[in-house]
Amino acid sequence: MHLHRVLDTTVPGNPVAEEAVRNVLLGVMDPELGDNIVDLGMVQRIEIDPLGGDVDVTISLTTSGCPLRAQIMKDIKRRVAGLPGVAEVRVHFGEMTTEQKKNVMARARFKARDNALDTDIPATTRIVAIASGKGGVGKSSVTANLAAQLAQRGLTVGVLDADIGGFSIPRMLGVEGRVQGEKDKTGRARFAPLEKPIGSGLLKVMSMGSIEGTGEDQAIMWRGFMLNRAVQHFLEDVAWGDMDYLLIDMPPGTADIQMGLARMLPRTEVVIVTTPTLAAQQVAARAADMARKGYLRVAGVVENMSASVAPDGTRYAVFGAGGGERLAEQLGVPLLGSIPLDPAVAAGGDAGEPAAIATPQSPAAQAFAALAECIVTEAIPLVEMVTCTARQFFKAAGLLNPMHNDKTRSPFP
Ligand SMILES: Nc1ncnc2c1ncn2[C@@H]1O[C@H](COP(=O)(O)OP(=O)(O)OP(=O)(O)O)[C@@H](O)[C@H]1O
Ligand SMILES: [Mg+2]
Structure with a gap:
């Protein structure tokens, strides 16, 4: 029976649930911000085609020109495509409003999930x-x-x-x-x-x-x-x-x-x-x-x-x-x-x-x-680590220096 479920990777008319997509997205990290894209509030929209099983995921980035974008997209595709009932996975990117950016920064600094693990394992591992x-x-x-x-x-x-x-x-x-x-x-x-x-x-x-x-x-x-x-x-x-x-x-x-x-x-x-x-x-x-x-x-x-x-x-x-x-x-x-x-x-x-x-x-x-x-x-390729989104945002907002002086609160070690 277990075997059967694994075999059914594409069941027509039995589309994947949005919750399942969200759950696998918990495994996608923004290596720069040091947390997963769900808890960081970066997942803006998940759309599922109930007939074909295509999934469209819209992600908000702090800056749309982020070089980490390609890696985040690949990671999303690898995760979501592994779910039963999923046909094609498309990833779209939008840019956050200033307000959203501030929220994301706050979340990056203070772990969003109550049960988040307090671990020393780098986000790039x-x-x-x-x-x-x-x-x-x-x-x-x-x-x-x-x-x-x-x-x-x-x-x-x-x-x-x-x-x-x-x-x-x-x-x-x-x-x-x-x-x-x-x-x-x-x-x-x-x-x-x-x-x-x-x-x-x-x-x-x-x-x-x-x-x-x-x-x-x-x-x-x-x-x-x-x-x-x-x-x-x-x-x-x-x-x-x-x-x-x-x-x-x-x-x-x-x-x-x-x-x-x-x-x-x-x-x-x-x-x-x-x-x-x-x-x-x-x-x-x-x-x-x-x-x-x-x-x-x-x-x-x-x-x-x-x-x-x-x-x-x-x-x-x-x-x-x-x-x-x-x-x-x-x-x-x-x-x-x-x-x-x-x-x-x-x-x-x-x-x-x-x-x-x-x-x-x-x-x-x-x-x-x-x-x-x-x-x-x-x-399972090595994680690329290029700083982009957060740093650029902080710089633009004139926040970089204060953040750096306060090491304990900075998402950047
Ligand atoms: N490719 C191989 N060629 C020869 N011997 C092997 C090979 N792979 C494993 N072994 C031997 O088989 C035995 C079992 O291997 P191992 O302990 O790695 O299995 P395991 O799956 O970790 O076992 P456990 O479930 O008990 O943790 C060991 O004695 C190991 O040396
Ligand atoms: Mg063993």
């Missing part, structure tokens, strides 16, 4: 949850290797291990120290994530296994209703600082944490990991359905444990073939990569040096490099 329907398909291995590969490209990559009870990230990345609490500028205690430089890039890691007094045994106690609180703690009380990507390694089983993330961080995008077998593909479809129920964008599918290729060219499809492709097709999302079954992955995970960098010639490492390339250039 792309947040990617690595999820699957069932356990053991390689979520953590994909997270660790993708993170290492992105860092290798010179990026700063956060890794949040949301597998509270069964964390494996510290071991896989070889980051097994314990975190230190430190006070930030406002005097609030925060944990500094554990850091590991890779090439010219940097990993910032936070896991239940990194906190003093939570060995593998004690962590089991966190299972159940505490799970979401623990994830929220990681989001709010960790001094994440600058990051290009934040990868979240999801625990097996989906509902709780995914729904929590959807509420806390609606801009999260989900990558579904599956193995090539039919059964895994069906469970994975359910995970994708769950993500979409929370209005999270499903960015694509990664097939793991795909056929391995022997040096003589023979392919060994131990777990079958084609599951990733079929799932991607069924979900209407791209297949981002296929990672072959490769002993280098398991060995790298045990050694704390992901195969992606420890054995760059291995088939898995090459597949991870291709996956990283696909993510950075296409599927």
Whole structure:
């Protein structure tokens, strides 16, 4: 039944609800103003063609010539197009009145939503949850290797291990120290994530296994209703600082944490990991359905444990073939990569040096490099940050200097 809903991406006469469109727009950030376009009051109009399913979204910008416009438009299209019942998505831009601009500025400074997360994660960070329907398909291995590969490209990559009870990230990345609490500028205690430089890039890691007094045994106690609180703690009380990507390694089983993330961080995008077998593909479809129920964008599918290729060219499809492709097709999302079954992955995970960098010639490492390339250039591109709207407005209104003197209230750090 779940599967059925996912399949019905365009149902004639069953148009998408305006509320659903608004919900996915919560995931579109104005990186300069530091909040999503809904809470900033930038969404002026949503029009839905009840017959064809076309959606027209009108956005008010502070200045119509904003260079961020192209990125905001792409993000809107990517999110809204993923909703069932949506045909074409068109984005229109208008310019705000002076009064509207003042309101937006006020909202940018004081978080609009009461339940908005008080987090240190920059608005320019792309947040990617690595999820699957069932356990053991390689979520953590994909997270660790993708993170290492992105860092290798010179990026700063956060890794949040949301597998509270069964964390494996510290071991896989070889980051097994314990975190230190430190006070930030406002005097609030925060944990500094554990850091590991890779090439010219940097990993910032936070896991239940990194906190003093939570060995593998004690962590089991966190299972159940505490799970979401623990994830929220990681989001709010960790001094994440600058990051290009934040990868979240999801625990097996989906509902709780995914729904929590959807509420806390609606801009999260989900990558579904599956193995090539039919059964895994069906469970994975359910995970994708769950993500979409929370209005999270499903960015694509990664097939793991795909056929391995022997040096003589023979392919060994131990777990079958084609599951990733079929799932991607069924979900209407791209297949981002296929990672072959490769002993280098398991060995790298045990050694704390992901195969992606420890054995760059291995088939898995090459597949991870291709996956990283696909993510950075296409599927979940880096956020562009050009200042335009707000700064220009402030300058024009003669407000720039006072704002800058009052650092605590300025939306510009
Ligand atoms: N492509 C691969 N080739 C070989 N071994 C792999 C591959 N991917 C994962 N593994 C191995 O499979 C096991 C399970 O992987 P992993 O822990 O990443 O899965 P998971 O989905 O995170 O599991 P869980 O649901 O328990 O969190 C590990 O021992 C890992 O080393
Ligand atoms: Mg795992």
